Amino acid sequence: MPAKECLFYKQFKGDAVKCIACQHYCIIKPGNFGICGVRKNIKGKLFLTVYNKVAAQNVDPIEKKPLYHFLPGSKAYSVGTIGCNFKCSFCQNYGISQENNAEMGITMSPEKIVKEALKNGCESIAYTYTEPAIAIEYWMEAMKIAKNKGLKNVLVTNGYISKEVLKKIHSLIDAMNIDLKAFNERFYQEICRAKLGPVLETIKLSKKSGIWIEITMLIIPGLNDSIKEIEKSAEFIKSVDENIPLHLSRYFPSYEMSNPMTSESFLRQALKVCKKHLKHVYLGNLECDSSTYCSNCRELLIKRDYEIINYLKKNECKKCKEKLKGVF
Ligand code: SF4
Structure with missing residues (x-):
């Protein structure tokens, strides 16, 4: 097992530990994993079980993250591990996010990730596919090397990264795409088994830290497709900065969810409403002018x-x- 002792945890009671990598702040007893399934308490110490293990890697256009106001036309070397701190029933990457075999994927040191990014003519490395906060010690090492080599670092996140981690690594991160999965607490609790508040805090804190941020909302019919709610999201984003680009993304049935795909007419209606509040709103997963x-x-x-x-x-x-x- 390529495990490495984590940096972001504290001793709790006895041999239990408190992980502080994400806003779940799991209390983990010896022999157990946190919610993400990749951080394990071994004899009173917390270990990252996927250190040096990349479950998915690819050279992607930066527009695919999606980031539209960040080095347009450039390539991002994209990497992700197994595991996730959310359990979304519509996950597009469930093949790795809900996987618990730490041996899955290929062995890649942080140095090797940077080497591959440079070899493939990428201008950035994107930590993506699953939530990067859960393997932050691994990615931090790659981020430091990448910075020294002139590469940018991009985090594609569900916004559940902890304040402690964000404060520590904000100077290493150049851009973030943050998922705002809905603007209601029920959706976060029932569908993601998480909370909305911490995600909103991450959006505010990242912006304040000077990181370039863009936001993605996946619109799922019957779940988060209230126009009122979508408008509230746009109003919230405006209260942070009206220049933050918002990507309204079309949902297609995936994993355990079989709700019908989002209609084009609804997405256009949502686009119109959001444009009243924000300077740049885009539609994603749809043939349209982007x-x-x-x-x-x-x-x-x-x-x-x-x-x-x-x-x-x-x-x-x-x-x-x-x-x-x-x-x-
Ligand atoms: S990263 Fe989050 S989900 Fe994983 S162990 Fe730490 S607090 Fe729990």
Whole structure:
């Protein structure tokens, strides 16, 4: 087992430990795992059982994370481990997120991850597919090496990362895509077995830390597709910063959930409502125009089609000089 002692935990009572990597703050007795299934108490010490084990890796366009205002047209070397701190019944990556075999995947040291990213012409490494907070000690090592080599670090997260971890690693992270799975407590409790509040706190704290953030909402018919609720999400994001791009993503049946896919007409309705509050809202998992236009004069700024063309001039619209927020 390629286990490594975790950094983010504290001694609790007796030989029990308290993990502080994510907002579940699991109390773990000897011989047991935390909710994520990859952090195990071995004789009073917490170990990461997937250290050096990548369950999925791929060279992805950064737009697939999705990040639209961060190095458009670039490639991100994407890695993920098994396990997850959420148990979403609609998970698209359930083949690894709900897996508990720590031996699954390939052995990759942090150095090797960075090497592969450079070899494949990537400008960033994305810690993704499953929740990166659960294997943060592994990723932190890769992040440090990546930074030294001029690569950016991207976290694709459900927002349940702990404040303790975020405070420690914010200077290593360049961008985050944070999932806002719904704007109601019931959805988080019943579908994800988590809470909404900590996710909202992560959004605020990440923004305050100077990390570039974008938000994704997967719209599932019958579960989180109240227009009122979607508008509330947009209002919340606006209260943090109206420049944060929001991606409204189309749901397709997956894993244990068989609700019908989101209709295109509903997504367009949601888009219209969110655009009242936010400067940049995009639809995902759908054939549509996903280009970026100037929020002031509607000039085309970044064309996303078969190829990505960036028309910005020093982050500005060529026509009206309005600045586009992001990393370009
Ligand atoms: S990462 Fe989260 S789910 Fe996993 S053991 Fe730690 S607190 Fe629990």
